[in-house]
Amino acid sequence: MTWLVTGGAGYIGSHVVHALLEADIDPVVIDDLSSGVESFVPERVPFVRGTLLDGALVEQTLRDHDVEGVIHLAGFKYAGVSVQRPLHTYTQNITATVTLLQAMETVGVDKIVFSSSAATYGTPDVDMVTEDTPTSPESPYGETKLVGEWLLRDAARAQDLRHTSLRYFNVVGSGSPDLFDTSPHNLFPIVFDMLYRGETPRINGDDYPTPDGTCVRDYLHVSDLALAHVEAARVLAAGGSLEPVYNLGSGEGVSVRQIMDAIREVTGIHFEPEVRERRAGDPARIVANGDKAGRDLGWQMRHTLRDMVESAWQARKAAGDRYPG
Template structure:
C-alpha cells in the first residue's frame, strides 16, 4: 500500500518523500508546483500535477495508487503574507484539507499525518512550549493550521480516522545537495541571498533578554523533520497509539547571532551584520520541548547548527544558476 505526500515537490515535502523511500515505503506525490519543483522528485516516484482543491484529481490519485494514508504537507505557508491574503490562506489550507479528508473518507484511506506548525501557539508566554501550552495563533496562517488539527480531531471521533499533527518552528538545512530552500521569507535563504549579492545581512534588535541580546528560536534540520513524519506514519499504519499533536523542538534554541556567526564560519564570507530596530511583536525566546516526540517517534536533533548551515550552503552553491531568484 502507498502513502500520498501532498506538497511532495516542495522543500519540506521532497525531504519527506525521500525519507519514505529510504524506509522502503511506496509514495505518490500530489503538488501544484506553486512553490515546489518537479526536479526535487526522485526518479520513479509517481507524480500527479495539480491542486488539493481539485477533488476529482485527489480522488483519482487516492484510488489509482491505492493510497492507505496521507502525509499532508501542501499549503500556503507564509504567515506574514497571510495577513494580507487571509481568504487565499483559508482556501489553500482549510478548504483544500476539507476536500482531501472527504476524498480519503470516500475511498477508505484512514490515516493522516498533518504537517502543522508552531504558529498555532502565537506568542506563548512560557519559557518552554509543550503540547499543553495554550494555542493562540496571531495570523491567518496559524489559525488555518489549528483549524486543520480541529478537523482531524473531529473526524477521528466521527469516523475513526487515525491521525496525528506535527508542530514545528524554523526548518533549515538540506538532506541532499539537490534540495534547497527557496522561500523568500526564511532566514537562511535571506542571508545567503544577501551574501551572494554582496549585501550585508542584518539582525533585527540586539537588546533582547537573552544571553547575546538577539532572539532565540527553535531551528531543526529538514531531514530530522522528514524522519519524524515517517515515524508517525509507521505508528499509524501499525495501529500503535499516538498523541493528537507532537512538538518537534530542540528544547534549547539558537540565537540569531549564533546563526550569523556560523554562517560566516561556513561560507568563509567575512561580514558583521547590521543591527536594525526590533520588529514589533518579536518575543525574546520561543523554544519547544520535543520530549513526547522523542518518546513515541524517536525524535532527535541529529544535526548540529554547523551541519544545518553547511548543508544549506552546499545545496545553495550546487544549485548555481538553477536557484530561483
C-alpha cells in the same frame, strides 16, 4: 504500502519523500507546483500535478495508487503574506484539507499525518513551549493550521480516522545538494542571497534578555523533521496509538547571532551583521520541548547547527540561478 505526500515537490515534502523511500515505503506525490519544484521528486516516484481543491483528482490518485495513508504538507505557508491574503490562505489550507479528508473518507483511507506549525501558539508567554501551552495564533496562516488540527479531530469523531499533527518552528538545512529551501521569506535563503549580492545581513534587535542579546528560536534540520513524519506514518500503519499533537523542538534553541557566526564560518565570507531596531512582536525566546515526540516518534536533533548551515550552503551553491532570491 503506499503513502500520498501532498506538497511532495516542496522543500520539506521532498525530504519526506526521500525519507519514505529510505524506509522502504512507496510514496506518491501530488503538488500544484505553486512553490514546489518538480525535479525535487525522484523519477521513480509517481507524480501527480494538481491541486487538492480538485476532489475528483485527489480521489482518483488515492484509488490509482492504492494509498494507505496521507502525509499532508501542502499549503500556503507564508505567515506574513497570509495577513495580506487571508482568503487565499484559508482556501489553500482549510478548503483543500476538507476536500482531502472527503476524498479519503470516500475511498476508505483512514490514516493521516498533518504538518502543522508552531505558529498555532502565536507569541506564548513562556520560553519553553509544550503541547499544553495555550494556542493563540496571530496570523491567518497560524489560524488555518490550528483549524486543520481541529478538522482532523472532528473527522475522527465521526469516522474511522487515525491521525496526528506535528508542530514545529524553523526548518533549515538540506539532506541533499539537489534539494533547497525555495522560500523567499526564510532566514537562511535571505541571508545567503544577501551574501551572494554582496549585501550585509541584518539582525533585528540585539538588546533582548538572552545570552547574546539576540532572539532565540528553534531551528531544526529538515532531514530530522522528515524522519519524524515517516515514523508517525509507520506507527499509524502498524496500528499504534499516537497523541493528536506533537511538538518537534530542540529544547534549547539557537540565537540569531549564533546563526550569523556559523554562516560566516561555513561560507568563509567575512561580514558583521547590521543591527537594526527590534521588530514589533518579536519575543526574546521561543523554544519547544520535544520530549513527547522523542518518546513516541524517536524524535531527536541528529544534526548540529554547523550541519544545518553547511548543508544549506552546499545546496544554495548547487542551486545557482534556481535559488529564490
